[in-house]
Amino acid sequence: MTETSCRIHRGCHEIGGNCVEIKSASGGRILIDLGLRLAGETSMPDVDGLLNTSTNLLGVFISHAHPDHYGLLDQVAQTTKVFIGETAKNIIAASDFFTPLPSLGNVETSPLVANETRQVGPFKLTPIPIDHSAFGSFCFLIEVDGKQIFYSGDIRAHGRKSHLFDNLVSAPPSNIDVLICEGTQIGRDPDFAFPDEKSVEDAFVSEFQKTKGMGLVWCSSQNVDRVISTYEAAKRTGRALILDMYTAEVLRASGSSDVPSPDAKDVHVFLPRSQKSRILREKRFDISKPYYPNRIYPEKLADTASTSVMIFRPSMLRELEKANCLLDSTCISSLWAGYLKRDPEFLRKIKSLRIAHKHIHTSGHATVRELERFIAAFPDSRIIPIHLQDRNGFVKMSDRVELKNDKEWWGI
């Protein structure tokens, strides 16, 4: 028998690539997340049982549908047992069809259900739903050998599900030995021009009111909270919402009744050329057919521009330009500001088209103040940071913080 132990393969010194291995005293192991590094490197962490069959790798548990948490699953051996929430799984499937984002590959998955404990070997794992920019995100409570580990995954307290964060910190599981906690926002340029999702919605309203033409919102289709904010702001300003088919599919995959429904009178579905050619090439008319009654076609866009808001991305600019629907429009970039900086040509292009630009965003990750609230909810636990760049900044938050290095085993 050895002691219960843990190692973080990736994430001690970087944002992304999360992968945590936990080993029981009897030798059984589980993996928490198996993410792609943000640098795009696709090599697998050195874990027995990912590329081969290993009887003591008992399962891989995925916290949410962001590639830096699941993106290497498409490489694992078919015999690997993977556990993931149904919502996350369905969102990944929708993205896999319409985007170059990683798929789940050929692995068989078992569903994780909120607050329902799964047992594999000596491990008990309970997924606890949490607020984050990925819909259907979980924290994990892991019990093994009489020890308790809490894994934050990615968290925040200022989205549309902030009550989940409030509920957790007001009644947290007790006697946690080790808290493995994300620290994305520590030491970063705060991307918080707006403090929360509600203030983003209000800022959208004020922009849509000022805009004579179409409102364009450039956000991630997977940021379901942001699509809801766009819809709410559209309704408050008497505008209809135009979704591209990929976004419509993500909303359907969310399984939520709070999202804009393509069946509603004030919601239309537009099929951008890239998505259309994908459907034609793959003959996936089963995807497009349900949206026929609510489709809006390019020749209609100009007529409805002043009463519409569209979920938009830069690749759609040229076809919208051809559709003559961009006169007096405003483009709101509503995603991490780093994406804008990577594409300076886009800002020049919309300026030349006389499209007004605003940046209105709130981060998918906890602020430092929110992280302080989070770790205060686990007053007796050791705290191991993950998913961060500023390790020293995290240390300053509590004298319970222990810095670890990638790949090193440590006892629980």
Ligand SMILES: [Zn+2]
């Ligand atoms: Zn995430």
